[in-house]
Amino acid sequence: MFYDVFISLCKRDGKKPSPVAVELGLRTSNVAQWKKGSTPRPEVLKKVATYFDVPISYLLGGTDDNGIENPPAVSDEGNKKELLINYINHMNQDQLDQAGAFLKWLLSNQEK
Numbered sequence: 001m002f003y004d005v006f007i008s009l010c011k012r013d014g015k016k017p018s019p020v021a022v023e024l025g026l027r028t029s030n031v032a033q034w035k036k037g038s039t040p041r042p043e044v045l046k047k048v049a050t051y052f053d054v055p056i057s058y059l060l061g062g063t064d065d066n067g068i069e070n071p072p073a074v075s076d077e078g079n080k081k082e083l084l085i086n087y088i089n090h091m092n093q094d095q096l097d098q099a100g101a102f103l104k105w106l107l108s109n110q111e112k
Contacts, residue, residue: 001061003034009052024051 018028024047049056
């Protein structure tokens with residue numbers, strides 16, 4: 001589970017998993033262990049969470065601090081619309097209202 005989330009975050013940021021591990025001061029063999037199903041130690045989870053700016057609970061396949069479940073991984077790295085739709089499908093009504101207000105603001109500022 002952790003590996004899938006890690007890979008999704010790497011793809012989101014346009015990075016490759018092994019170089020990210022090295023940036024975090026880890027060995028590339030850690031990535032291979034995660035792929036086999038192991039979960040990183042708490043101090044490694046904290047490093048990864050900080051690096052990607054996500055809560056540790058998100059890395060472990062639960063929900064983030066806002067209650068948004070981890071969306072399904074996007075198979076096509078370039079399909080940003082699908083990723084956004086996956087996030088939207090996991091939002092509650094309050095989160096949808098906030099996202100809608102932000103999108104309206106974003107679009108109105110883009111036209112200026």
